[in-house]
Amino acid sequence: xxxxxxxxxxxxxxxxxxxxxxxxxxxxxxxxxxxxxxxxxxxxxxxxxxxxxxxxxxxxxxxxxxxxxxxxxxxxxxxxxxxxxxxxxxxxxxxxxxxxxxxxxxxxxxxxxxxxxxxxxxxxxxxxxxxxxxxxxxxxxxxxxxxxxxxxxxxxxxxxxxxxxxxxxxxxxxxxxxxxxxxxxxxxxxxxxxxxxxxxxxxxxxxxxxxxxxxxxxxxxxxxxxxxxxxxxxxxxxxxxxxxxxxxxxxxx
Numbered sequence: 203x204x205x206x207x208x209x210x211x212x213x214x215x216x217x218x219x220x221x222x223x224x225x226x227x228x229x230x231x232x233x234x235x236x237x238x239x240x241x242x243x244x245x246x247x248x249x250x251x252x253x254x255x256x257x258x259x260x261x262x263x264x265x266x267x268x269x270x271x272x273x274x275x276x277x278x279x280x281x282x283x284x285x286x287x288x289x290x291x292x293x294x295x296x297x298x299x300x301x302x303x304x305x306x307x308x309x310x311x312x313x314x315x316x317x318x319x320x321x322x323x324x325x326x327x328x329x330x331x332x333x334x335x336x337x338x339x340x341x342x343x344x345x346x347x348x349x350x351x352x353x354x355x356x357x358x359x360x361x362x363x364x365x366x367x368x369x370x371x372x373x374x375x376x377x378x379x380x381x382x383x384x385x386x387x388x389x390x391x392x393x394x395x396x397x398x399x400x401x402x403x404x405x406x407x408x409x410x411x412x413x414x415x416x417x418x419x420x421x422x423x424x425x426x427x428x429x430x431x432x433x434x435x436x437x438x439x440x441x442x443x444x445x446x447x448x449x450x451x452x453x454x455x
Contacts, residue, residue, distance in 0.1 A: 266370055266387045266396075270349025273372045274342040289343050291375050291382070292317045292324075295406040301386050302398040312404060317341065324350070333359025339371075346375035348382055348401070365390050371399055 266273070294316045300309030313328020315337065326337035332354055339350035349372050356366030373384035381402035388395050 265389055266372055266385075270340055270351070270370065270372060274340055274345060274347040274349050276345065288346065289319065291346065291403075292341055292343065292348075293403050293406070296404045297326075297401055298404045299399065299401045301400075303395065313337070324348070329359065331360060333364035348373045365392065373399065373401055
C-alpha cells in the first residue's frame with residue numbers, strides 16, 4: 203500500500219514539474235493529462251484505502267484478539283489471586299446461558315457442563331434455538347476465567363442459522379452477579395460477529411444429588427453425564443432394588 207501511495211506522489215510531482223517547464227506550446231496539454239492521471243490515481247488510491255479498512259474490519263470482526271489458552275491465563279488485579287485459587291464457581295451440573303445478537307437477548311438455554319479438576323478442562327452438550335451442540339473448553343481458578351468452543355451439529359435446529367460452525371466464548375466470573383460474563387465470537391462464510399454472553403449455574407446433575415449407595419429410597423442409581431455406565435451412554439439407570447422396601451412393591455421398577 204505504501205508503494206502505491208509513493209507512486210501516486212511521484213506522478214503528481216512529475217506533473218507539477220512539467221507544468222513549470224512548459225512555457226506555452228504543447229506542454230500545457232501534456233501537463234493537463236498528467237494532472238488528470240494524478241486525479242484518477244488519487245481516486246483509485248482512495249478506493250483501495252477504503253477497501254483495505256473494510257477488509258481489516260471484517261477480518262477482525264467475530265475473531266477474538268487472543269486464543270482461549272491465552273485468555274484464561276491473562277489476568278487483572280480484580281480477578282486474579284495467584285496465592286489462592288477459587289474452584290467454587292466451576293461446578294459440574296446444569297447451566298443456563300443467554301447471548302445478545304441482532305439487538306436483543308436470546309435464551310436462556312439450559313445445558314450440561316462437566317468440569318475436570320485434574321486436566322482443568324470442561325465438556326458439555328445441549329441444544330438451543332440454533333441447534334444441537336457440544337462444548338469443549340478450558341478454565342483457570344487463578345483468573346476465574348473460562349474459554350469455551352461451542353460446536354453446532356449440522357442438520358439440527360434452524361437450517362438457516364446452523365452452519366455446523368463453532369462459536370468461541372470467553373468469560374470471566376462476576377462475583378456481584380454470581381455468573382460468568384463475557385463475549386461470543388463467530389466467523390463463517392456468511393456471517394462475522396461478536397457480542398455479550400452470560401452463563402449461570404442452574405443446579406447439579408441428578409447423579410451428584412443422589413449417592414449411588416443411598417438406600418433410603420429402596421433403590422440405588424448409576425450413570426449420568428459425569429459418571430456414565432458405558433461409553434456414550436449417559437442415562438441414569440436403577441442399578442439395584444432392595445427387598446421389602448417401597449420401591450420393591452412398585453411393578454414398574
